[in-house]
Amino acid sequence: MDYFCGEKIRYKLNTCPPFxxxxxxxxxKLLIIPAVLVFGLISCxxxxxxxxxxxxxxxxxxxTSHSAMNMNAVEALPAIPAGAKVFFENLKDGQTVSSPxxxxxxxxxISIDSAGAIKSNSGHFHILIDAGDSTASGVVVPKDxxxxxxxxxxxxxxxxxxxxxxxxxxxxxxxxxRSYGSKLASAVTVVVKK
Ligand SMILES: [Cu+2]
Numbered sequence: 001m002d003y004f005c006g007e008k009i010r011y012k013l014n015t016c017p018p019f020x021x022x023x024x025x026x027x028x029k030l031l032i033i034p035a036v037l038v039f040g041l042i043s044c045x046x047x048x049x050x051x052x053x054x055x056x057x058x059x060x061x062x063x064t065s066h067s068a069m070n071m072n073a074v075e076a077l078p079a080i081p082a083g084a085k086v087f088f089e090n091l092k093d094g095q096t097v098s099s100p101x102x103x104x105x106x107x108x109x110i111s112i113d114s115a116g117a118i119k120s121n122s123g124h125f126h127i128l129i130d131a132g133d134s135t136a137s138g139v140v141v142p143k144d145x146x147x148x149x150x151x152x153x154x155x156x157x158x159x160x161x162x163x164x165x166x167x168x169x170x171x172x173x174x175x176x177x178r179s180y181g182s183k184l185a186s187a188v189t190v191v192v193k194k
Contacts, residue, residue, distance in 0.1 A: 078120045084109030099161045115151030125150040128169035137181025163194040
């Protein structure tokens, strides 16, 4: 049989047919095919694994609209120190004022710091003008004409208000403007003179 006629045996046994390079290359190919198949299976398998991981990541990373994802990606809202509070230093509920009105913002038990980084035991002031009682805890305070940010650690502000009743809420929030909620909020209603 040709099969047993390797290079060495062929010289000893004259019964072997002359060496046929064509057949030899076919045998080589036959050996290569299973090797390719095995390699292919391995790479297919690992390829499938990578695809699963990639698709999970690709849905997680660009989905910036999902607030829950964002909350997981950044540090949690710092805890409110026991006894901490914020208040308008120079305004009492129901007070009559004239516009523009100078407002002094106070905090006790928690530091007033610039916006930018999340730091424990600190935050900055916001004033909500006729925009509810507080911003819910963990929610970023909107930035518009009725939600004023004092991200440079200001403790004073001058507000121009139309005549009549206005609800002013002092809202404290962390370094990335996430509200500490109603626990660090204080509201007054003022009456602006004509
Ligand atoms: Cu802010």
